[in-house]
Amino acid sequence: MPVAGILLVEDDPSVRTALELALTRQGHSVTSYATGEEALDHVRSRRPEIAILDVMLPGIDGVEVCRRIRRLDQLPVILLTARGDDLDVVVGLEAGADDYVVKPVEPRVLDARIRAILRRAESATSDRISFGDLVIDRGALKVSLAGKEIHLTPTELRLLLELVRHPGQVLNRRYLLRVVWDHTHVADSRLVDACVQRVRAKIEPRPAEPVFIHTVRGFGYRFSPP
Amino acid sequence: MPVAGILLVEDDPSVRTALELALTRQGHSVTSYATGEEALDHVRSRRPEIAILDVMLPGIDGVEVCRRIRRLDQLPVILLTARGDDLDVVVGLEAGADDYVVKPVEPRVLDARIRAILRRAESATSDRISFGDLVIDRGALKVSLAGKEIHLTPTELRLLLELVRHPGQVLNRRYLLRVVWDHTHVADSRLVDACVQRVRAKIEPRPAEPVFIHTVRGFGYRFSPP
């Protein structure tokens, strides 16, 4: 795994120092700033591999920094949001963030997310990803199973792609509703379940015993290759 | 450290046997083949955790096997190359190998490389913590003991995660009721105890003498690794 050049933006000095220290210990090379302006300069001149932005910043806030970074570069971005601030998540993802992490964050968790995203960014050069018989072509938006092409509807495809984006991770229904469907939906609904069933019916050899999309009772669904 | 399912491909029977024996002794589970074709079949059907490929093979050579494995899966690959053959190394890394080892190889060295790569692969996708034999993956919401996956129900999992979040600290029943259950529960019941008992039954080798979740009489429970 490559040692990453990380750009960290966090205005609280104690949090910033703590994170910088922790990430350095994990083997990353970190540069940190307190404001978005400095960070944007850094992106332009130094080309870091990944940016970690606190959402609440003086001056330009983290989401706006994320948006401007997107205009400059394909740099992966992780947003740090205050606990339970759902709105931030929606806006952040819309601004093009690759992931978000709720503060206070454990260094171990942040490190895991960084590595996952870097790995994802690495493998994103090839638009095709395969899990055994299942091949997903993200460029052509085509899915095939054992060489045979499978037709997925737009919603089904978005759901599958979102699950595949986080292989092995459990994604809960609220998150899926927000990301796969648009913003405001009734929380209590079996909509996600129904869509998962539809995808399973198409990609699972035996939908009753799924090998790709697993149900995690009480939490959500997890994509993990057989 | 997890016991790895290793796929070994080496056409020289004496080298193959020697390596297989050595790796098995180090605690790995090894399957070996003499040709790339058999190996690819194995990857498709059995999903090993890591592949070790000799570069010089009859039929499809090791580098090509590596390339094809890459198309199938994100499986880590170690290439075995003959001494001093620089060209192989470059080609091998281009084919997507994670590491290469020069023959003749000392089992101890090979084992170290294997463990390093597995550790990397492990921490790359998910955040997990381990306490001895007990491994808790908070991203995948999976718990395993001595490599064997353990199924916990939602409440059991929430309880365990809460205890693990505060290792070494005593958490009282009122606190656990509030955090793990929804605050609307009577303080005086055997609820917490029953749930702790259920978790113990699953993760403790000998539930009667717990090594993970300890009872602190009069106060509550404490998670502390053995």
Add this chain to the structure above:
DNA sequence: GTTCCGTGTCATGAAACTGTGACATCTCGC
């Protein structure tokens, strides 16, 4: 208009989960 497709909702039944309370067992102070 009609037809077809995509999608959200709902009813149903099966399976899994969980609170409860009775009772057993343990621990500690005496």
Add this chain to the structure above:
DNA sequence: GCGAGATGTCACAGTTTCATGACACGGAAC
């Protein structure tokens, strides 16, 4: 050793959660 209080153990039924299939609605294609 005894007793009281604390904790462990267990079974079971009510509840929750999910899979499944049917259905209705709206929009796009024709």
